[in-house]
Amino acid sequence: MGPQGIKGILIEVRRGPLPAREAVASVRCQLSAVRYLSPMPKPVAKTLKKSAKKSPNKPVAKTPATRTVLPPSGVSAYTEAEILALARPSIQALKPYVPGRSIEEVREQYGVKRIVKLGSNENPLGTSPKALKAATQALAKSSLYPDGASRALRGDIAAHCGVATENIVVGNGSDEILLNIALAFVKVGEKVVISENTFSEYEFSGRVLGAEIVKVPLRDLRYDLAGFAKTLSQKPKMLFLCNPNNPTGTYFTHAELLALLKKTPRTCLLVVDEAYGDYATAPDYPRCVELMRTYPNLLVARTFSKLYGLAGLRLGYGMGDSGLLRETLRVKTPFNVNLVVQAAASAALTDKAFVKKSLSVNVKGRAQIEAGLKKLGLPYLPTQGNFICFKVPCQAIDLCEDLLERGMIIRALKSFGLPEWCRVTIGTKEQNTFFLKELKSVLS
Protein backbone atom coordinates (compact mmCIF):
# COMPACT_ATOMS: atom_id res chain seq x y z
CA MET A 1 0.00 0.00 0.00
CA GLY A 2 1.36 3.43 -0.94
CA PRO A 3 1.57 6.33 1.49
CA GLN A 4 -1.54 7.95 0.02
CA GLY A 5 -3.50 4.78 0.70
CA ILE A 6 -2.56 4.82 4.35
CA LYS A 7 -3.45 8.50 4.65
CA GLY A 8 -6.79 7.77 2.99
CA ILE A 9 -7.70 5.12 5.52
CA LEU A 10 -6.72 7.33 8.44
CA ILE A 11 -9.02 10.06 7.18
CA GLU A 12 -11.90 7.59 6.75
CA VAL A 13 -11.48 6.38 10.28
CA ARG A 14 -11.24 9.84 11.82
CA ARG A 15 -14.59 10.68 10.24
CA GLY A 16 -16.21 7.50 11.49
CA PRO A 17 -18.10 6.95 14.73
CA LEU A 18 -15.30 5.23 16.65
CA PRO A 19 -13.44 6.77 19.54
CA ALA A 20 -9.90 7.68 18.45
CA ARG A 21 -8.10 4.91 20.35
CA GLU A 22 -10.15 2.07 18.91
CA ALA A 23 -9.96 3.69 15.50
CA VAL A 24 -6.18 3.79 15.49
CA ALA A 25 -5.99 0.25 16.86
CA SER A 26 -8.25 -0.98 14.08
CA VAL A 27 -6.22 0.75 11.39
CA ARG A 28 -3.10 -0.94 12.72
CA CYS A 29 -4.90 -4.27 12.64
CA GLN A 30 -6.13 -3.66 9.13
CA LEU A 31 -2.61 -2.99 8.01
CA SER A 32 -1.14 -6.00 9.74
CA ALA A 33 -3.52 -8.73 10.78
CA VAL A 34 -7.27 -8.96 10.62
CA ARG A 35 -8.53 -12.50 10.68
CA TYR A 36 -8.94 -13.35 14.34
CA LEU A 37 -10.77 -10.69 16.26
CA SER A 38 -10.93 -10.26 20.00
CA PRO A 39 -14.23 -9.07 21.55
CA MET A 40 -14.95 -5.44 20.77
CA PRO A 41 -15.23 -2.75 23.42
CA LYS A 42 -18.98 -2.60 24.34
CA PRO A 43 -19.91 0.95 23.12
CA VAL A 44 -18.34 0.24 19.75
CA ALA A 45 -20.11 -3.11 19.47
CA LYS A 46 -23.46 -1.35 20.10
CA THR A 47 -22.85 1.31 17.45
CA LEU A 48 -22.00 -1.33 14.88
CA LYS A 49 -25.07 -3.44 15.77
CA LYS A 50 -27.34 -0.39 15.40
CA SER A 51 -25.96 0.59 12.04
CA ALA A 52 -26.27 -3.01 10.86
CA LYS A 53 -29.99 -3.01 11.81
CA LYS A 54 -30.60 0.30 9.99
CA SER A 55 -29.31 -1.10 6.71
CA PRO A 56 -30.18 -4.81 6.58
CA ASN A 57 -29.51 -4.99 2.84
CA LYS A 58 -25.98 -3.73 3.20
CA PRO A 59 -23.83 -5.85 0.87
CA VAL A 60 -21.66 -8.29 2.72
CA ALA A 61 -18.17 -8.57 1.30
CA LYS A 62 -17.28 -12.12 0.32
CA THR A 63 -13.81 -13.39 1.09
CA PRO A 64 -12.01 -13.87 -2.22
CA ALA A 65 -10.47 -17.29 -2.68
CA THR A 66 -7.03 -15.70 -2.79
CA ARG A 67 -7.37 -13.79 0.49
CA THR A 68 -4.42 -14.54 2.73
CA VAL A 69 -5.25 -15.44 6.30
CA LEU A 70 -3.07 -13.46 8.68
CA PRO A 71 -2.25 -14.34 12.28
CA PRO A 72 -3.97 -12.58 15.18
CA SER A 73 -2.72 -9.14 16.14
CA GLY A 74 -4.35 -7.19 18.94
CA VAL A 75 -7.90 -5.88 19.34
CA SER A 76 -9.91 -4.66 16.36
CA ALA A 77 -13.37 -3.10 16.43
CA TYR A 78 -13.98 -4.20 12.83
CA THR A 79 -15.41 -7.45 11.54
CA GLU A 80 -13.62 -9.31 8.81
CA ALA A 81 -16.42 -8.47 6.35
CA GLU A 82 -16.21 -4.74 7.13
CA ILE A 83 -12.48 -4.72 6.64
CA LEU A 84 -12.84 -6.62 3.40
CA ALA A 85 -15.29 -4.01 2.13
CA LEU A 86 -12.91 -1.19 3.09
CA ALA A 87 -9.63 -2.63 1.82
CA ARG A 88 -8.36 -2.55 -1.74
CA PRO A 89 -9.07 -5.82 -3.59
CA SER A 90 -5.54 -5.86 -5.00
CA ILE A 91 -4.00 -6.30 -1.55
CA GLN A 92 -6.10 -9.30 -0.48
CA ALA A 93 -3.62 -11.94 -1.63
CA LEU A 94 -0.59 -10.16 -0.17
CA LYS A 95 1.27 -11.44 2.84
CA PRO A 96 3.33 -9.10 4.98
CA TYR A 97 7.05 -9.47 4.24
CA VAL A 98 8.65 -12.11 6.45
CA PRO A 99 12.16 -10.99 7.38
CA GLY A 100 14.93 -13.30 8.57
CA ARG A 101 14.94 -14.10 12.31
CA SER A 102 16.44 -11.46 14.59
CA ILE A 103 19.05 -12.14 17.26
CA GLU A 104 16.61 -11.05 20.00
CA GLU A 105 13.87 -13.37 18.72
CA VAL A 106 16.19 -16.37 18.68
CA ARG A 107 17.60 -15.56 22.11
CA GLU A 108 14.10 -15.32 23.53
CA GLN A 109 12.88 -18.52 21.87
CA TYR A 110 15.88 -20.78 22.39
CA GLY A 111 17.73 -19.18 25.29
CA VAL A 112 21.10 -19.62 23.57
CA LYS A 113 23.95 -17.32 24.54
CA ARG A 114 26.07 -17.19 21.40
CA ILE A 115 24.08 -16.24 18.33
CA VAL A 116 25.58 -15.80 14.87
CA LYS A 117 23.29 -14.11 12.39
CA LEU A 118 23.99 -14.97 8.78
CA GLY A 119 20.38 -14.86 7.66
CA SER A 120 19.76 -11.39 6.20
CA ASN A 121 22.82 -10.60 4.06
CA GLU A 122 24.02 -7.82 6.33
CA ASN A 123 27.64 -6.68 6.50
CA PRO A 124 29.45 -8.94 9.01
CA LEU A 125 31.91 -6.12 9.80
CA GLY A 126 29.10 -3.84 10.96
CA THR A 127 28.89 -0.24 9.78
CA SER A 128 31.52 1.92 8.11
CA PRO A 129 33.23 3.80 10.99
CA LYS A 130 33.19 7.03 8.98
CA ALA A 131 29.44 6.63 8.48
CA LEU A 132 28.93 5.99 12.18
CA LYS A 133 30.83 9.13 13.12
CA ALA A 134 28.85 11.26 10.66
CA ALA A 135 25.59 9.71 11.87
CA THR A 136 26.43 10.48 15.49
CA GLN A 137 27.17 14.10 14.64
CA ALA A 138 23.98 14.42 12.59
CA LEU A 139 21.90 13.08 15.50
CA ALA A 140 22.44 16.42 17.25
CA LYS A 141 20.37 18.06 14.49
CA SER A 142 17.41 15.76 15.02
CA SER A 143 15.00 18.63 15.77
CA LEU A 144 15.33 19.85 12.18
CA TYR A 145 13.65 18.40 9.12
CA PRO A 146 16.10 16.82 6.71
CA ASP A 147 16.66 18.18 3.21
CA GLY A 148 13.63 16.64 1.50
CA ALA A 149 15.50 16.53 -1.82
CA SER A 150 18.67 15.02 -0.25
CA ARG A 151 20.71 17.28 -2.56
CA ALA A 152 24.16 16.76 -1.05
CA LEU A 153 23.75 13.00 -0.76
CA ARG A 154 22.36 12.64 -4.29
CA GLY A 155 25.30 14.66 -5.56
CA ASP A 156 27.73 12.36 -3.78
CA ILE A 157 26.04 9.21 -5.10
CA ALA A 158 25.93 10.69 -8.60
CA ALA A 159 29.67 11.44 -8.50
CA HIS A 160 30.31 7.91 -7.21
CA CYS A 161 28.31 6.38 -10.09
CA GLY A 162 29.48 8.78 -12.81
CA VAL A 163 26.06 10.28 -13.59
CA ALA A 164 24.34 13.65 -12.95
CA THR A 165 22.51 14.41 -9.69
CA GLU A 166 19.20 14.46 -11.62
CA ASN A 167 19.79 10.82 -12.54
CA ILE A 168 19.63 9.78 -8.87
CA VAL A 169 16.70 9.47 -6.46
CA VAL A 170 17.02 8.23 -2.89
CA GLY A 171 14.61 6.35 -0.67
CA ASN A 172 14.05 4.66 2.65
CA GLY A 173 15.84 1.51 1.48
CA SER A 174 15.81 0.23 -2.08
CA ASP A 175 12.49 -1.41 -1.19
CA GLU A 176 10.97 2.05 -1.33
CA ILE A 177 12.69 2.85 -4.62
CA LEU A 178 11.21 -0.29 -6.21
CA LEU A 179 7.75 0.49 -4.87
CA ASN A 180 7.89 4.15 -5.93
CA ILE A 181 8.92 3.20 -9.47
CA ALA A 182 5.92 0.87 -9.65
CA LEU A 183 3.63 3.47 -8.04
CA ALA A 184 4.64 6.05 -10.61
CA PHE A 185 4.19 3.90 -13.70
CA VAL A 186 2.19 0.70 -13.27
CA LYS A 187 -1.53 0.99 -13.96
CA VAL A 188 -4.21 -1.48 -12.80
CA GLY A 189 -4.34 -4.49 -15.10
CA GLU A 190 -0.98 -3.83 -16.76
CA LYS A 191 1.52 -6.66 -16.88
CA VAL A 192 4.62 -6.78 -14.71
CA VAL A 193 7.16 -9.49 -15.52
CA ILE A 194 9.29 -11.02 -12.78
CA SER A 195 11.30 -14.18 -12.33
CA GLU A 196 10.37 -17.21 -10.25
CA ASN A 197 12.55 -17.80 -7.15
CA THR A 198 13.55 -14.22 -6.56
CA PHE A 199 13.23 -11.36 -4.09
CA SER A 200 9.58 -10.86 -3.11
CA GLU A 201 9.30 -7.10 -3.46
CA TYR A 202 8.85 -7.10 -7.24
CA GLU A 203 5.71 -9.20 -7.02
CA PHE A 204 4.56 -7.13 -4.05
CA SER A 205 5.05 -3.82 -5.90
CA GLY A 206 3.10 -5.07 -8.91
CA ARG A 207 0.29 -6.74 -6.97
CA VAL A 208 -0.30 -3.84 -4.62
CA LEU A 209 -1.11 -1.74 -7.68
CA GLY A 210 -3.40 -4.32 -9.23
CA ALA A 211 -0.99 -5.36 -11.98
CA GLU A 212 -1.04 -8.78 -13.57
CA ILE A 213 2.13 -10.66 -12.63
CA VAL A 214 3.82 -12.74 -15.33
CA LYS A 215 6.50 -15.13 -14.03
CA VAL A 216 9.49 -16.47 -15.93
CA PRO A 217 11.05 -19.66 -14.49
CA LEU A 218 14.76 -19.77 -13.75
CA ARG A 219 16.84 -21.76 -16.24
CA ASP A 220 19.53 -23.87 -14.58
CA LEU A 221 18.94 -21.75 -11.46
CA ARG A 222 19.88 -18.57 -13.38
CA TYR A 223 17.67 -15.71 -14.58
CA ASP A 224 16.40 -16.57 -18.07
CA LEU A 225 16.62 -13.30 -19.99
CA ALA A 226 15.59 -15.00 -23.24
CA GLY A 227 12.47 -16.10 -21.34
CA PHE A 228 11.87 -12.46 -20.31
CA ALA A 229 12.22 -11.42 -23.97
CA LYS A 230 9.48 -13.89 -24.94
CA THR A 231 7.01 -12.14 -22.60
CA LEU A 232 7.41 -8.87 -24.52
CA SER A 233 4.75 -10.04 -26.98
CA GLN A 234 2.28 -9.65 -24.06
CA LYS A 235 3.19 -5.94 -23.95
CA PRO A 236 4.22 -5.71 -20.29
CA LYS A 237 4.67 -2.31 -18.65
CA MET A 238 7.60 -3.28 -16.49
CA LEU A 239 10.23 -5.98 -16.10
CA PHE A 240 11.89 -6.42 -12.70
CA LEU A 241 15.25 -8.20 -12.68
CA CYS A 242 17.51 -9.00 -9.75
CA ASN A 243 21.25 -9.15 -10.43
CA PRO A 244 22.89 -10.98 -8.72
CA ASN A 245 19.72 -12.81 -7.83
CA ASN A 246 18.62 -13.11 -4.23
CA PRO A 247 18.56 -15.95 -3.16
CA THR A 248 20.55 -17.95 -5.75
CA GLY A 249 23.53 -15.56 -6.05
CA THR A 250 23.67 -16.30 -9.78
CA TYR A 251 23.93 -13.41 -12.26
CA PHE A 252 23.17 -12.46 -15.83
CA THR A 253 25.81 -10.93 -18.06
CA HIS A 254 26.20 -7.58 -19.82
CA ALA A 255 25.62 -9.28 -23.18
CA GLU A 256 22.42 -10.98 -21.95
CA LEU A 257 21.05 -7.70 -20.61
CA LEU A 258 22.00 -5.85 -23.79
CA ALA A 259 20.19 -8.45 -25.90
CA LEU A 260 17.02 -8.03 -23.79
CA LEU A 261 17.24 -4.21 -23.90
CA LYS A 262 17.50 -4.30 -27.69
CA LYS A 263 14.15 -6.10 -27.85
CA THR A 264 12.39 -4.04 -25.15
CA PRO A 265 10.32 -1.08 -26.42
CA ARG A 266 10.75 2.34 -24.76
CA THR A 267 7.24 1.99 -23.40
CA CYS A 268 8.32 -0.92 -21.21
CA LEU A 269 10.53 -0.05 -18.25
CA LEU A 270 13.28 -2.51 -17.36
CA VAL A 271 14.20 -2.22 -13.67
CA VAL A 272 17.38 -3.96 -12.54
CA ASP A 273 17.80 -4.40 -8.78
CA GLU A 274 21.52 -4.42 -8.04
CA ALA A 275 21.28 -4.66 -4.25
CA TYR A 276 24.29 -7.02 -4.30
CA GLY A 277 26.02 -5.60 -7.38
CA ASP A 278 28.76 -4.05 -5.21
CA TYR A 279 30.07 -7.56 -4.51
CA ALA A 280 30.05 -8.79 -8.12
CA THR A 281 33.51 -9.59 -9.41
CA ALA A 282 32.66 -11.29 -12.73
CA PRO A 283 34.22 -9.33 -15.62
CA ASP A 284 31.03 -9.72 -17.69
CA TYR A 285 28.72 -8.37 -14.95
CA PRO A 286 26.55 -5.66 -16.60
CA ARG A 287 27.77 -2.06 -16.78
CA CYS A 288 24.37 -0.47 -16.38
CA VAL A 289 25.52 3.16 -16.42
CA GLU A 290 26.96 2.57 -19.88
CA LEU A 291 23.75 0.85 -21.08
CA MET A 292 21.55 3.66 -19.75
CA ARG A 293 23.07 6.09 -22.25
CA THR A 294 21.53 4.11 -25.12
CA TYR A 295 18.52 2.63 -23.32
CA PRO A 296 16.73 5.27 -21.22
CA ASN A 297 14.07 2.74 -20.18
CA LEU A 298 16.72 1.00 -18.02
CA LEU A 299 16.35 1.93 -14.34
CA VAL A 300 18.62 0.61 -11.60
CA ALA A 301 17.99 0.25 -7.85
CA ARG A 302 20.86 -0.07 -5.37
CA THR A 303 21.29 -0.03 -1.62
CA PHE A 304 23.56 1.03 1.23
CA SER A 305 22.24 -1.86 3.34
CA LYS A 306 24.88 -4.37 2.30
CA LEU A 307 28.41 -3.20 1.48
CA TYR A 308 28.16 -0.01 3.56
CA GLY A 309 26.47 -1.68 6.54
CA LEU A 310 23.57 0.76 6.79
CA ALA A 311 20.62 -1.69 6.72
CA GLY A 312 19.24 -0.35 10.00
CA LEU A 313 19.38 3.29 8.94
CA ARG A 314 17.73 2.57 5.55
CA LEU A 315 19.02 4.05 2.33
CA GLY A 316 18.50 2.94 -1.23
CA TYR A 317 18.84 4.79 -4.50
CA GLY A 318 17.44 4.67 -7.98
CA MET A 319 19.45 5.61 -11.04
CA GLY A 320 18.21 6.34 -14.54
CA ASP A 321 16.56 8.80 -16.90
CA SER A 322 15.87 12.07 -15.05
CA GLY A 323 12.41 12.47 -16.61
CA LEU A 324 11.31 9.03 -15.50
CA LEU A 325 12.80 9.38 -12.02
CA ARG A 326 11.10 12.76 -11.59
CA GLU A 327 7.75 10.95 -11.76
CA THR A 328 8.72 8.86 -8.75
CA LEU A 329 9.16 12.08 -6.74
CA ARG A 330 5.41 12.70 -7.08
CA VAL A 331 4.68 9.60 -5.00
CA LYS A 332 7.42 9.77 -2.40
CA THR A 333 6.65 10.95 1.11
CA PRO A 334 8.14 14.39 1.86
CA PHE A 335 11.00 13.42 4.20
CA ASN A 336 11.54 9.76 3.37
CA VAL A 337 15.31 9.90 3.92
CA ASN A 338 16.21 11.12 7.40
CA LEU A 339 19.11 13.47 8.09
CA VAL A 340 21.11 10.88 10.00
CA VAL A 341 21.30 8.50 7.06
CA GLN A 342 21.91 11.35 4.61
CA ALA A 343 25.07 12.23 6.52
CA ALA A 344 26.04 8.60 7.16
CA ALA A 345 25.71 7.51 3.53
CA SER A 346 27.76 10.42 2.17
CA ALA A 347 30.51 9.56 4.66
CA ALA A 348 30.28 5.84 3.85
CA LEU A 349 31.10 6.59 0.21
CA THR A 350 34.41 8.10 1.32
CA ASP A 351 35.32 5.15 3.57
CA LYS A 352 37.53 3.33 1.07
CA ALA A 353 39.25 1.28 3.81
CA PHE A 354 35.95 -0.15 5.09
CA VAL A 355 34.76 -0.97 1.58
CA LYS A 356 38.06 -2.66 0.74
CA LYS A 357 38.00 -4.74 3.91
CA SER A 358 34.34 -5.71 3.44
CA LEU A 359 35.01 -6.90 -0.11
CA SER A 360 38.09 -8.81 0.95
CA VAL A 361 36.23 -10.52 3.84
CA ASN A 362 33.55 -11.50 1.34
CA VAL A 363 35.99 -13.02 -1.16
CA LYS A 364 37.86 -14.97 1.53
CA GLY A 365 34.64 -16.04 3.29
CA ARG A 366 33.18 -17.23 0.00
CA ALA A 367 36.14 -19.53 -0.54
CA GLN A 368 35.95 -20.75 3.08
CA ILE A 369 32.24 -21.59 2.93
CA GLU A 370 32.49 -23.16 -0.52
CA ALA A 371 35.32 -25.41 0.69
CA GLY A 372 33.30 -26.34 3.79
CA LEU A 373 30.16 -27.17 1.79
CA LYS A 374 32.21 -29.24 -0.64
CA LYS A 375 33.63 -31.21 2.28
CA LEU A 376 30.11 -31.87 3.55
CA GLY A 377 29.04 -32.98 0.07
CA LEU A 378 26.39 -30.28 -0.24
CA PRO A 379 25.78 -28.75 -3.69
CA TYR A 380 25.98 -24.94 -3.83
CA LEU A 381 25.62 -22.28 -6.49
CA PRO A 382 28.46 -20.01 -7.60
CA THR A 383 27.68 -16.59 -6.15
CA GLN A 384 28.32 -12.98 -7.12
CA GLY A 385 26.74 -11.69 -3.91
CA ASN A 386 27.52 -11.72 -0.19
CA PHE A 387 25.64 -14.99 0.38
CA ILE A 388 25.71 -18.59 -0.81
CA CYS A 389 22.75 -20.75 -1.76
CA PHE A 390 23.19 -24.47 -0.99
CA LYS A 391 21.09 -27.61 -1.18
CA VAL A 392 20.41 -29.90 1.75
CA PRO A 393 19.26 -33.54 1.79
CA CYS A 394 16.09 -32.70 3.76
CA GLN A 395 13.50 -29.95 4.17
CA ALA A 396 15.59 -26.80 4.65
CA ILE A 397 13.09 -25.40 7.16
CA ASP A 398 13.77 -28.31 9.54
CA LEU A 399 17.51 -27.97 9.17
CA CYS A 400 17.37 -24.21 9.82
CA GLU A 401 15.23 -24.81 12.91
CA ASP A 402 17.89 -27.22 14.24
CA LEU A 403 20.55 -24.59 13.56
CA LEU A 404 18.52 -21.93 15.37
CA GLU A 405 18.52 -24.07 18.50
CA ARG A 406 22.30 -23.85 18.35
CA GLY A 407 22.30 -20.09 17.85
CA MET A 408 23.02 -20.18 14.12
CA ILE A 409 20.66 -18.07 11.98
CA ILE A 410 20.53 -18.76 8.23
CA ARG A 411 17.60 -18.65 5.82
CA ALA A 412 15.48 -21.55 4.54
CA LEU A 413 14.29 -20.80 1.02
CA LYS A 414 10.81 -22.32 1.03
CA SER A 415 9.24 -18.87 0.73
CA PHE A 416 11.35 -18.35 -2.40
CA GLY A 417 9.96 -21.59 -3.86
CA LEU A 418 13.13 -23.59 -3.12
CA PRO A 419 12.22 -25.87 -0.18
CA GLU A 420 15.43 -27.91 -0.28
CA TRP A 421 17.74 -24.92 -0.39
CA CYS A 422 19.24 -22.63 2.24
CA ARG A 423 20.94 -19.25 1.98
CA VAL A 424 23.82 -18.28 4.23
CA THR A 425 25.35 -14.82 4.36
CA ILE A 426 29.13 -14.82 3.99
CA GLY A 427 30.47 -13.79 7.38
CA THR A 428 33.81 -13.26 9.07
CA LYS A 429 36.22 -16.18 9.35
CA GLU A 430 35.00 -16.95 12.90
CA GLN A 431 31.32 -16.74 11.94
CA ASN A 432 31.84 -19.00 8.92
CA THR A 433 33.74 -21.52 11.04
CA PHE A 434 30.89 -21.59 13.58
CA PHE A 435 28.35 -22.01 10.77
CA LEU A 436 30.21 -24.93 9.16
CA LYS A 437 30.74 -26.64 12.51
CA GLU A 438 27.05 -26.39 13.49
CA LEU A 439 25.92 -27.40 10.01
CA LYS A 440 28.08 -30.50 10.16
CA SER A 441 26.70 -31.49 13.53
CA VAL A 442 23.01 -31.06 12.55
CA LEU A 443 23.59 -33.12 9.41
CA SER A 444 25.25 -35.99 11.23
Ligand SMILES: Cc1ncc(COP(=O)(O)O)c(C=O)c1O
Ligand atom coordinates in the same frame (compact mmCIF):
# COMPACT_ATOMS: atom_id res chain seq x y z
C1 LIG B 1 17.54 -8.23 -3.93
C2 LIG B 1 17.19 -7.23 -2.89
N1 LIG B 1 16.73 -6.04 -3.27
C3 LIG B 1 16.40 -5.10 -2.38
C4 LIG B 1 16.53 -5.34 -1.03
C5 LIG B 1 16.10 -4.28 -0.08
O1 LIG B 1 17.16 -3.61 0.43
P1 LIG B 1 17.00 -2.31 1.29
O2 LIG B 1 17.53 -2.64 2.62
O3 LIG B 1 17.80 -1.28 0.57
O4 LIG B 1 15.53 -1.95 1.30
C6 LIG B 1 17.02 -6.56 -0.58
C7 LIG B 1 17.15 -6.81 0.86
O5 LIG B 1 17.67 -7.76 1.32
C8 LIG B 1 17.35 -7.53 -1.53
O6 LIG B 1 17.79 -8.74 -1.16
